[in-house]
Amino acid sequence: MTAFISAGHNPKGIKVDPGAVANGLHEADLTVEFRNLVVEQLIKKKVAVITDKDDARLGDYLKSIQTGSGSVVLEFHFDAAVSSTATGTTSLFGSDADRLDKAFAKELVETTSSILGIKNRGALSEKDSHRGSLGLMRKQGIVSLLEICFISNPSDVKAYNDNKKALALSIANIVERYENMI
Numbered sequence: 274m275t276a277f278i279s280a281g282h283n284p285k286g287i288k289v290d291p292g293a294v295a296n297g298l299h300e301a302d303l304t305v306e307f308r309n310l311v312v313e314q315l316i317k318k319k320v321a322v323i324t325d326k327d328d329a330r331l332g333d334y335l336k337s338i339q340t341g342s343g344s345v346v347l348e349f350h351f352d353a354a355v356s357s358t359a360t361g362t363t364s365l366f367g368s369d370a371d372r373l374d375k376a377f378a379k380e381l382v383e384t385t386s387s388i389l390g391i392k393n394r395g396a397l398s399e400k401d402s403h404r405g406s407l408g409l410m411r412k413q414g415i416v417s418l419l420e421i422c423f424i425s426n427p428s429d430v431k432a433y434n435d436n437k438k439a440l441a442l443s444i445a446n447i448v449e450r451y452e453n454m455i
């Protein structure tokens with residue numbers, strides 16, 4: 274069984290996708306950094322893992338991967354808002370999610386909220402999010418997208434920077450547990 278762990282945007286390549294940009298930060302740089310921290314922990318745990326490439330468009334990555342019912346599929350993003358006071362973490366599951374998808378998303382958002390000390394905005398169905406229908410959610414396996422915190426909120430970013438290693442370890446533990454469940 275394999276975990277598929279991706280950064281939501283690509284900071285390199287022919288078509289760079291920086292994601293949200295705020296306070297001089299690019300979402301793509303943060304998602305790549307965090308994906309690498311989580312992957313490092315999964316490798317230590319000997320969990321088989323496939324990741325996206327920093328120069329590959331997300332759509333191309335999604336087309337290239339063959340997940341199965343035994344896969345955990347997780348993608349990281351940072352949220353952004355016009356107001357710098359918008360705060361918190363959110364996770365998403367597919368509109369066709371089953372019990373395990375929902376439980377996985379709920380654990381991810383609860384853990385992130387508790388480790389970063391920021392608001393838990395909940396585990397939401399893609400159809401209740403501003404994102405609408407996501408290609409990621411059409412992949413087989415236990416699938417979630419985690420919005421770690423608001424890149425547009427300096428105190429959220431500080432909470433992330435102060436706690437990212439602990440958060441990466443906790444998320445790797447959750448991924449490993451779900452990998453073993455299916």
Ligand SMILES: [Zn+2]
Pocket residue numbers: 281282292293300349350351
């Ligand atoms: Zn994003």
